[in-house]
Amino acid sequence: MNETKLLRPFICRRADKISEYANNTEAIQTKVLKRLIDTAASTEWGVKHNYTSIRTYSDYAAQVEVQDYETLKGYIDRMRHGECDVLWKGRCHWYAKSSGTTNDKSKFIPVTPRGLQKVHYQGGFDVVSLYLRNTPQSRMFAGKGLILGGSHASNYNLPGSLVGDLSAILIENVNPLVNLVRVPHKSIALLSDFEEKMDKIARATQKVNITNLSGVPSWMMAVLKHLLEITGKNSIDEVWPDIEVFFHGGVAFTPYREQYRQLIRKPDMHYMETYNASEGFFGIQDDPSDVSMLLMIDYDIFYEFIPMEELDSPSPKVLPLWEVETGKNYAMLISTSCGLWRYMIGDTVRFTSKEPYKFVITGRTKHFINAFGEELIVDNAEQGLAEACRQTGAQVKEYTAAPVFMDADARCRHQWLMEFSKHPDSLEHFAEVLDITLQQINSDYEAKRYKNITLQPLEIVVAREDLFNNWLKSKGKLGGQHKVPRLSNSRQYIDELLSMNS
Secondary structure, three states, X not given: OOOHHHHHHHHHHHHHHHHHHHOOHHHHHHHHHHHHHHHHOOOHXXXXXXXXXXXXXXXXXXXXXXXXXXXXXXXXXXXXXXXXXXXXXXXXXXXXXXXXXXXXXXXXXEEOHHHHHHHHHHHHHHHHHHHHHHOOOOOHHHOEEEEOOOOEEEOOOOOOXXXXXXXXXXXXXXXXXXXXXXXXXXXXXXXXXXXXXXXXXXXXXOOOOEEEEEEOHHHHHHHHHHHHHHHOOOOHHHHOOOOOEEXXXXXXXXXXXXHHHHHOOOOOOEEXXXXXXXXXXXXXXXXXXXXXXXXXXXXXXXXXXXXXHHOOOOOOOOEEHHHOOEOOEEEEEEEEOOOOOOEEEEEEEEEEXXXXXXXXXXXXXXXXXXXXXXXXXXXXXXXXXXXXXXXXXXXXXXXEEEEXXXXXXXXXXXEEEEEEEEXXXXXXXXXXXXXXXXXXXXXHHHHHOHHHXXXXXXXXXXXXXXXXXXXXXXXXXXXXXXXXXXXXXXOHHHHHHHHHOO
């Protein structure tokens, strides 16, 4: 039976409301800010910043400074220990574990009951609503959705309080009715051993009528590859003939697109990008012909933006959503019902439209590699290299690193191009220490390296003497303030360097 026809009118009503975004941006966002301020006024944070006196956005901007994880970490840790009414009203039992900062291996982002409903689950509902609006022939509810999630663990041994991947939090708390249309069972979905989970998912779903997929492209690809191995089929649509859409997010889809076309050979297969981070659900690709995403402006999220040229200023200019311009890069700030206030999440965006507001993700506020969800930052790299040099007697003169994207067997790795002023006693030992240290200081990198399932051991290519200086000279950037980009999510720089590395 195809329940899609029965559910479509109810679900698609939300798509009609979303269409109002184009004309009411300032009013909608101002209403969101008032709702957040009023609810949090009696919290410790609200009292400290005199929320009861705030009447306008200008008041809010004047009374609350821009925050990052370091400035909120103390408050969050107290919340994790059970304190209530700190950053948000009530007690928060759930914390999404994300990649770390300069000083910590991991961040722990509060996920309050209200934030769960008014941010994350609302985003999931809206994805389906917009998809059904755009796909009148859809039969997605004639089968089930395969939702790939992470795992969770106890938070400070407090009863009922857990930390884990956002996806695990969403699966654990989902409305029981949703479990009627999703697989796998929680007992499989929340396993911490991905290799075991991957095998059990493939075996449990090979005879289920799967119509839709949700998850991170790199991890989902590993599951689909394994499914083909155990079934002996050549393409996923031979296993699941009614599959029609993949809702994906977490990392850029471009490197995976062609491989998914080879895995799922149906010509009418749909792909829909979402922007759902630990900190909130921000964007949905509402038009299949447009790679930009619609900014979701009526959730419990108030948005602000810092122009990139202002980012390093002692007093950067901060703009509300209705004052941004298209074609410019901005660092994004959010205030949410999860207790994040003027919080810089580290992502940068560029708006492509203002009626409604649509955007593309342009990167991070710092150099990074996040091709597979590992979120490797420069500080991680520097710490890893320092330890590798310490243990092998090496001295690194220059380096850069970039991803090597997945091959036909769903294998990928990081490639480091390194110029030594003093070579290590063993290049293999150097690479091993670097890899182990990165896992120790970055929990997301550690997860992606687990048992070599997705991310393989890193590769080091030795650069000839003065390669980096010659490259900078060829760009007219030798000397001064010009620097070699340490980490990049693109292979542009490293491929240029490798071509010169004769």
